[in-house]
Amino acid sequence: MATSFLGLPVLVKLRTGSADSVQGILSSLDPASGTLTLTEARSFVQGVNRLEGIRVLSRSEVAGLELLSVQRGNEVHAQNTSPLAPSPAHPSPRPRSQHPSPVPSPAHLALSERTPSGRSQKRRQQQSRTATATPARSGPHTPQPRGRIDDDFDFSAGLAAFDKKAVFADIKSQDATDPSSRLHAHNRNPSRARTPQSKLLPSESVLSPQELYDQQQEVQILRDNRRTKIASMTPTDMHAGDVEESLGAGGGGGGGGGPDGEDERRNERRWQSVTGELEKIALGGGASTNGRDKGVLMTASGGRPVPVISAKQWREALSIAEIESSLTSTQRLEASASALLHHILSQRLVALPATNANSSPRPVICILSSDSDRGYIALRAAATLAYRGCRIFVLAQQQSVSSASQGASERFRTAIRVVSSAGARIVREVEDLPPTCALVIDALDSVASDNARESIEWANSLQKAYVLALDVPSGLDPDSGTAIPSTTPLLPCGILAFGLPRPSLLKTEMACPPAWHDHQQQQQQQQRATITLADIGFPPTIWDRVGVEGFPSGEVAAIWGAAGLLVEVEHGHPAA
Structure with a gap:
């Protein structure tokens, strides 16, 4: 039972004398050795009060043990409850000295600090209630109760009390502005009403006719x-x-204005x-x-004029088609790949092997591809040709082959994996291409690079291969038709244009390897590349919206007519 005293203040009476004692907190009790340990010990032996800190007492020294906190707690409780006894209906004022002080005595503080936190908190709360209740009943001047500050704000009542009309009427009465000059009067004036606006097409002008x-x-x-x-x-x-302009600019004073200077070269x-x-x-x-x-535009084989579209107009057409006509980029590219495959098969550009065992050797097709729309179109068509029995070699630009490269898009990498699984061989260098092949598809981009230049030189060196370019031959500017700096243009035998031809095809007069012409054509010094136009599903009105001049949508739609998805285009001049 002695373990219940652990951690509590106790008073230990000693056997040395009736008045001798030790006061402290019981920290440990050892029944085996018969000792107890007190901390914060204070001893009173033979009239001498001494602070010892830690005191270890044996069983033979202890005469008795008392719990100090219980004893003092009862005394404090009796003192606190005595003033709250029922009083008569008309109590007489009592002297202030008779009221218990709300501040506890030092002895009480020493004892209460050693009690557990729960008991001391309860005692302090009880003392605070006693201290606040006693002054309220004493004295003739009782303070008035204060208003509550924690009442909830009634927002609905405040909103109902707000008179918006009265507030605005007060503001209006103090405003000296002329009513006719206010903004609402200007907007409501029927004489100033503007005509309804309408959206203009990209090809329409904001000017009047x-x-x-x-x-x-x-x-x-x-x-x-x-x-x-x-x-x-x-x-x-x-x-x-030129001389006057040079002198006016200060070129006669030397510094590059001489015959061998920059001005002379500029004048030349x-x-x-x-x-x-x-x-x-x-x-x-x-x-x-x-x-x-320049353009006089090209004419189709049936005598119908064919417009050309610039690179900027082509980008605008792609954007409009994807946003408004529900023709996504994937659908457009798949339609272009189908048109390319149909063109190769219908023109018999390659001799597909027969199904019997004694078939001819498999034709070799080389794809010069890059991470672009043209590269994706060529790879999608090459996969089908591989299924038909052709041997496919794909030369992809080095920055597009690696899957970790930032330049290679996910769509292009997927097309590479598909054509590789179909049996195509993916190569990185021009030296890995076969020395001879039946068909070369040019699907390189227009960026000048060492790999692209080597690919173009390899294609131009072939003597018995049909070189087919997509949209624009590599090495040429699509609008001006001039060669890209530090690049040799590709010499194609045929060009497949998607949608509408580019302006550069107006001046495409390139020699084609003679292996694809008969004996009479071989006698000619130069052969023009054949141009084929493919319909990829664009709505006819889209050409008007991007500013293709002089060709209403009906005339552009009549280019193909009943000829299917492909129509041949030739150079010519429109009728006067």
Whole structure:
């Protein structure tokens, strides 16, 4: 039972004398050795009070053991409850000295600090209630109770009490602004109502028809004046004008203005450009106007004119088709791959092997691909050709082959895996390609690189292969038709254009290897590459929206007519 005293303040009476004792907290009790240990011990022996800290007492020294906290707790409880006894209806004021002090005595504090936290907290709460209740009943001047500050705010009542009309009426009465100049009066004025707006197509002008006509006339007048001035100039006048411009710019003072300087080279380039303009005017073609008069457009084999589309217009058409006409990029690429496969099979560009055992050798097809739309189209068609028995070699640009490369898209890597599983061989270098093949499909991008240049040179060196370019031969600018710097253009035998041909095909006059022509054609010095146009499912109205000039949607749709998805295109001039 002695273990229940552990951790409590106790008073141990000693056998040395009736008044001798030790006070402290019972920290441990050892029944085996018969000893107990007190901490914070304070001894009172023979009239001497001494602080010992830790005191170990044996069983022979202890005469008795008392629990101090229970004894003092009863005394404090009796003191706190005595003032709260029932009082008469009209109590008489008592002296302040008779009220128990709300502050406990030092002895009580010493004892209460040693008691457990639960008991001391309960005792402090009881003392605080006693201290607050006693002054309220004593004294003639009782303080008035304060208003509660924790009441909930009634938002609904405050909102109902707010009179919005009265507030706005007060603001309006203090506003001296003229009502006719306020914004709502301006918007509600029927005389100032504007005409309803309508969205314009990308090819429509914001100018009125008359303004647009006047603007076109001004441009035509300036163009005619320029042609007349160029035609009337002599070589002496041109060189004199160059010298005057050079002197006006400070070129006569040295520093690059001499005959061997930069000005001389610039004047020479201008002279060559003007000479070319004079030759065009003499031949009846007129001076060039930044590409708009080149075109005279191509004519289809049936005599129908075919428009061309620039690279910028093509990007706009792709965006409109994917957003509005529900033709996604995947559907467009799959339709293009199907058109490419149909073109190869219908034109018999390769001789597919027969199904019997004594069939001819399998034809070899080489794909020059890159991570682009053209590369994906060529790989999708190559997978089907591999299923038909052809031997496929795919030369992919080095930055597109590695799956860890950032340049290779997931779509292109998937196409590489599909054609590889179909039996195609993926190579990295031009040296790994076969020396001879039946068909070469050009699906490289327009970026000049060492790998692309080597691929183009390898394709141009083949003598018995049909080289088919997609949209634009590699190494050429799709709009101007000029060669990309530091790149040799590819010499294709045929070009397959998707949707509409590019402007560069207007001047494509490239020699084709003679293996694909008969004896009479071999006698000619130069053969033009054949151009085939493929319908990939674009709506006819899309060409009007991107600004294809001079060809309504009905005329563009009539290009194919009943010819199917492919139609051959030839160079020519439209009828006057």
